[in-house]
Amino acid sequence: MKKIFDFGVEIEFYLKIALTCSLMQQLFYWLLHNRELSFIAQVVLYWLVSSVSFHGIGFIIEKGIKRNAALKEKLSVRVKKVKQQTFPALTVKAFMMGEAKGFAMAFIVIALVPEVNRGNSFLPNFGWFLMSIISVDLFFYICHSMFHRIKFLRKFHLKHHQFADTSSFVAGHKSMTEFIVTNVADLMVIFVFGYDITQLCAWTVIGNAYNLEGHSSLSLFFISSDFHDLHHTCYKGNYGVQGFWDKVFNTLNTPTKKPGLMFPMAALEHKIMKPIKKSLESKYDAKTN
Structure with a gap:
């Protein structure tokens, strides 16, 4: 049953991003x-959307949420x-x-990738x-990896791993080589299939949101666990954005899920599994005594 819930959390993340x-x-x-x-207007727009959202x-996250001690404690998922x-x-x-690198990347993407108008039909998008x-x-x-x-x-x-104690902006703390490689990985689908400027801008905003959250040690909306936190702490395992591919390739460093209103699968698992765990512990204590 736990494997089912683990899979559900990973799929929930993908569905949240898509939605x-x-x-x-x-x-x-x-x-x-x-x-x-x-x-040039598209280059500037793409660069501004990326910069302002990041x-x-x-x-x-850092100057608002984390300065509220009670809220920070409630949302924190760091265990180690x-x-x-x-x-x-x-x-x-x-x-x-940083802005120069961002503008250069925007220029290269808009210059090299063919433009495709995909419209606004919700389900195809x-x-x-x-x-x-x-x-x-x-x-x-x-x-x-x-x-x-x-x-x-x-x-x-x-350079990215100078910090075991992470903050949101560590997401952008990278060498030039890593900056290029990770941006190409992030935009690989667009390089292959072409870009729609409205999709590209939306992808950039949401990508920045889950990347910053993933480095913040908090669970806000997209990340229900300390998945990437454990990667920075241990320097191995958890190489994906979320745990799906790490599970496939057996590199998962099991994260600690934090249930809450924004994470229905983790909340459901907590609600169902906690009584079962208590029941098993009670039976074990009864046998040993």
């Missing part, structure tokens, strides 16, 4: 479908404790370098995003 991306795409379609956007969501670290302050130079997140999770798993297992590549990943 929120589809809803976000509807918003961008409503804003943009009557506008003819030039090449910094905006990150600041909400680590020594707290001081994170580097955001400097003007670092900010400008939902199917597209569902296929995309499952595929991207696999691509990311392959690239990420290579960064850990291949000695030559490992040095490019060490």
Whole structure:
């Protein structure tokens, strides 16, 4: 039964990504479908959406939610404790370098990838995003595991692993090589099948949201466990976005699920499995006594 619930949590994550991306795409379609956007306008739009969503969501988590001690404790999923670290302050130079890399990536994507208009039909978009997140999770798993297992590549990943005590913005703390590889993995489906600017913007916002949450040590909406937290703590296993591909390839470092209103599968598992566990413990105590 536990395996069924584990699978349910992973599928729930994929469905959340597909659903929120589809809803976000509807918003961008409503804003943009009557506008003819030039090449440079699309580059600037894609870059701005990526930058504003990354910094905006990150600041909400770090400067808003985490400053409320009771809320932080309620949402925290970190079980394995680590020594707290001081994170580097955001400097003007670092900010400008990050934005330059983001703009360059936006320029390359819009320049190289063919544009495809996929419209705003909800179900086809939902199917597209569902296929995309499952595929991207696999691509990311392959690239990420290579960064850990291949000695030559490992040095490019060490910058990201300077921090065992994670915060949201650690998601963007990468070497240039890792930045390129992970962005290509994230956009692999778009490189193959072409981009729709409304889908691309929606994918960027939601991708930033689950990436920042995954590095925050909190469970907010997408991540119901300390899955990526354990990766930073242990430096091995949990190479995917979520646990599905790690389970397939036997690299899963079992996370601790945190049930709640936003995580129905984890909440249902907790509700069903807790009484069963107590019953088994009671029977075991009765036998031993």
